Amino acid sequence: MLKYLIAISLLICTISSPAQQNWTRVDSLFEPLPTSIEVWRTSSPVEGKPSIVYLVRAKLASPELQFKADTSYRRRLTPRQFFEKNQAPLLVVNASFFSFTSHQNFNLLIQNGVLWALNVHAISGKGKDSLSWKHPLGSAIGITKKRRADVAWTFTDSSLSIPLAVQMPVMPLKDSHSHFSRKTFKKMLQPFNKPSPWRMNTAVGGGPVLVQHGLVAITNEEEMKFAGPALEDRHPRTAMGYTKEGWLLILVAEGRHPGIAEGITLKQTAQLLIDWNCEEGLNLDGGGSSTLLINGKPTITPSDKSGERAVPGVFIIKRN
Numbered sequence: 001m002l003k004y005l006i007a008i009s010l011l012i013c014t015i016s017s018p019a020q021q022n023w024t025r026v027d028s029l030f031e032p033l034p035t036s037i038e039v040w041r042t043s044s045p046v047e048g049k050p051s052i053v054y055l056v057r058a059k060l061a062s063p064e065l066q067f068k069a070d071t072s073y074r075r076r077l078t079p080r081q082f083f084e085k086n087q088a089p090l091l092v093v094n095a096s097f098f099s100f101t102s103h104q105n106f107n108l109l110i111q112n113g114v115l116w117a118l119n120v121h122a123i124s125g126k127g128k129d130s131l132s133w134k135h136p137l138g139s140a141i142g143i144t145k146k147r148r149a150d151v152a153w154t155f156t157d158s159s160l161s162i163p164l165a166v167q168m169p170v171m172p173l174k175d176s177h178s179h180f181s182r183k184t185f186k187k188m189l190q191p192f193n194k195p196s197p198w199r200m201n202t203a204v205g206g207g208p209v210l211v212q213h214g215l216v217a218i219t220n221e222e223e224m225k226f227a228g229p230a231l232e233d234r235h236p237r238t239a240m241g242y243t244k245e246g247w248l249l250i251l252v253a254e255g256r257h258p259g260i261a262e263g264i265t266l267k268q269t270a271q272l273l274i275d276w277n278c279e280e281g282l283n284l285d286g287g288g289s290s291t292l293l294i295n296g297k298p299t300i301t302p303s304d305k306s307g308e309r310a311v312p313g314v315f316i317i318k319r320n
Contacts (some may be wrong), residue, residue: 241281
């Protein structure tokens with residue numbers, strides 16, 4: 001009986017974060033899981049609003065785990081369909097932003113060192129600026145073959161097999177060209193922010209970056225993701241980050257369900273990651289796209305009435 005109680009206490013325990021979130025470990029709801037993965041849940045209000053948030057911690061160095069990404073070509077799949085396509089992995093979570101019409105990823109995706117999707121670096125102006133273009137860099141989180149994680153601002157081009165990356169945000173360049181060349185990219189950087197090849201085995205993009213050096217540092221202006229007051233809007237969220245101790249962090253927040261889970265802001269997302277000792281982290285596509293499956297079991301309830309939204313790219317954790 002004592003051994004049974006100890007086992008239950010290890011599987012379901014509660015901690016409080018500095019933001020007064022009461023997190024409950026819920027591994028037992030998603031078994032079987034390796035010891036290198038932890039699943040946590042909180043339904044504590046976030047700044048007075050009802051919330052439901054899940055956070056997964058995975059040990060980057062664990063030989064039990066494989067970190068993968070997957071994408072579809074000229075179509076989108078639901079996370080459930082990606083789960084079935086990849087022979088029932090441990091975890092599937094949505095990743096990049098995308099086009100509803102062309103199904104194109106708007107952010108890079110790297111799988112087994114191969115660049116399968118590119119960033120969209122050209123955004124056309126509106127109104128009096130309709131003949132101009134702005135060129136932001138896209139942020140991404142990657143994992144090397146040696147299982148080290150990094151968040152960076154990346155430049156991709158069809159002529160490059162490996163993205164170029166900088167470790168500091170860059171304001172978007174404005175010009176009259178719809179194409180943003182590698183030569184132009186390098187010219188716009190300061191001498192102390194030199195690009196280097198970003199050699200990742202697996203990577204997914206999104207934005208904006210939320211956490212740098214363990215602090216809230218939202219680079220929305222540089223990445224041109226959300227306009228004006230949208231920064232303070234509460235929505236379903238998906239985010240990823242990592243800690244100095246070698247944990248990969250995956251966070252999803254339910255939202256758009258009044259009185260049950262109203263979603264969280266970008267700043268609140270950043271703070272929740274920091275409460276788990278996040279060193280660097282970024283926002284991924286949220287809203288109706290936010291979905292997290294663990295062993296094929298759903299966590300949050302998607303905000304779309306139809307259920308899971310089809311997406312062109314996901315991040316995956318498999319058992320090795």
